[in-house]
Amino acid sequence: MASEVVVVHANETPPDAWDAAVFLAGPLPRSADVPSWNRDAAAILGRRWAHDGRLVVFTPELREGVLSDYTGQIAWEHRQLHCADVILFWVPRNMATMPALTTNIEWGTWSDSGKVVFGAPPTAPKNEYLRHLAEAAGAPVADTLEDAVDAALAMAGAGARRTGGERSVPLLVWRTDTFQSWYAAQRRAGNRLEGARVEWTFRVGPDRAFVLYWALHVQVWIAAEDRVKANEVVISRPDTAQVALYRPGATLEDATVVLVREFRSPAATDDGFVHELPGGSGASGDPRSQAVEEVLEETGFRIGADRLSHLGARQVAATVTGHRAHLFAAPITDDELEWFRARQGTPHGVGDTERTWIELRTYRELLESDLVDWSTLGMITRALTAAR
CATH class of the missing domain: 2.30.30 (SH3 type barrels.)
Structure with missing residues (x-):
């Protein structure tokens, strides 16, 4: 696949596929006497795009030159801003010739999107707050147009080929x-x-x-x-690993399950806490390893990975979220059950961001109350019935 750069001007139809897309945002000349930075930026992008594949550069400037009626292209700009992988803001503000009042609103809309670069000449006035917001959001900041272009290309990397409706998913999410x-x-x-x-x-x-x-x-x-x-x-969100630790009882309903109690803001329970299986997501990429880590982190109990049976992975709430939970289960001994019982008043977790408390409940208690949500009850039911 050859390297290609396509510049799409205001109100023009973009190509049906691309690997990366950069939108040029910032003040536009209202007079032919004012130099166009958009053309300079597009030229630099064209020279420095070094990857195989197609880079699309969206410029809100008309191909024939100076913009005279802005209102006719607002919808076009909004579509391409949402599709773009990177929005390159260059703000060479001049209060007489390019006051950039619309740019202020546009920057405020996108400054925390995770896909912006902010650049402005050090001499351009009234950019201090815009620069502050960029730094607060972790966005690259540049003092020259060349550096702003380089930051935009670094953000896009080699891109990823997308066609049709796929083009509307920026790399930030696509990757x-x-x-x-x-x-x-x-x-x-x-x-x-x-x-x-x-x-x-x-x-x-x-x-x-x-x-x-x-x-x-x-x-x-x-x-x-x-x-x-x-x-x-x-x-x-990233997939999770959930662990059902249980002590079998005389009947299915008599089995004791290890839960963790944690304050989570969405909870609608009477006590404001969620009551769930130990679990979570992390950077390991291996659900079994993640399961071991979560049990240790949230309960203090160290369990060997070989003790965990993997009971499959399913979506947790298929009408809302796309992520899946990997379910693991393991029976525990009477001594281990007492170990958990003795530590029910000891907090675990990671500092103030996560504070968990051990809880022990029989399956009967969970069936007869609304302590746990339906997804947690389903995972517990799967673990206990699989054991029998």
Whole structure:
């Protein structure tokens, strides 16, 4: 695949496929006497795009030159801003010739999106707050147009080929394992992504670069029904590993299950806590290793990986989120049950971000109360019935 750069001007139709897309955002000349930085930026991008594949550069400038009527292209700009992998803001503000008042609003809309670069000449006035927001969001900041272009290309990397409706999923989300897992399931079913819009991302880590959660408003063509459904949002996070530790009883209902109690803001229980199996997600990539780590972190109990039976993986709430829970189970001894019982008043977890407490409940108690949610009850039921 050859290297190619395509510049798409305002109101023009973009190509049907690309590997990376950069939107040029910032003040536009309102007079032919004012130099156009968009043309310079597009030229630099064209020279420095070094990867095989197609780079699309969206410029809100008309191909024929100076913009005279902005209102006719607002919808076009909004579509491409959402599709773009990187939004390169260059703000050479001049209060007389390019005051950049619209740019202030646009920057405020996208500054925390995780896909912006902010650049401005040090001499340009009234950019201090914009620069502050960029630094607070972990966005690259540049003092020259060349450096801003380099930062945008570094963010895009080699890109990834997307066609049709796939183009509406920016690299920020496209590159996540969780999106690829969800999308692979849709394609296996014969479905097709007609379009999408990122509603939000929740990013963590250095420079907030790791996308932990994302939400996409999607339009999917359903092969089995030959129709498009366009009124749903898909939410996802990394898959989890959940562990059912239990002591068998005389009957199924008499089995004792090890739970953890933790304050979680979405909880709608009487005490404001969630009551669930030890579990969570992490960077290991191996569900079994993650299961061992979560049990240790949330209960203090060290269990060997070889004791855990893997009972499969399923979605937790299929109408809302695309992530899956890997379920592991292991019986414990009477001595181990007493070990847990003795530590029910001892907090575990990771500092103030996670504080967990051990709880012991019989299966009968869980069936007869609303202590645990339906997904947790289902996992416990699967573990106990599999053991019998």
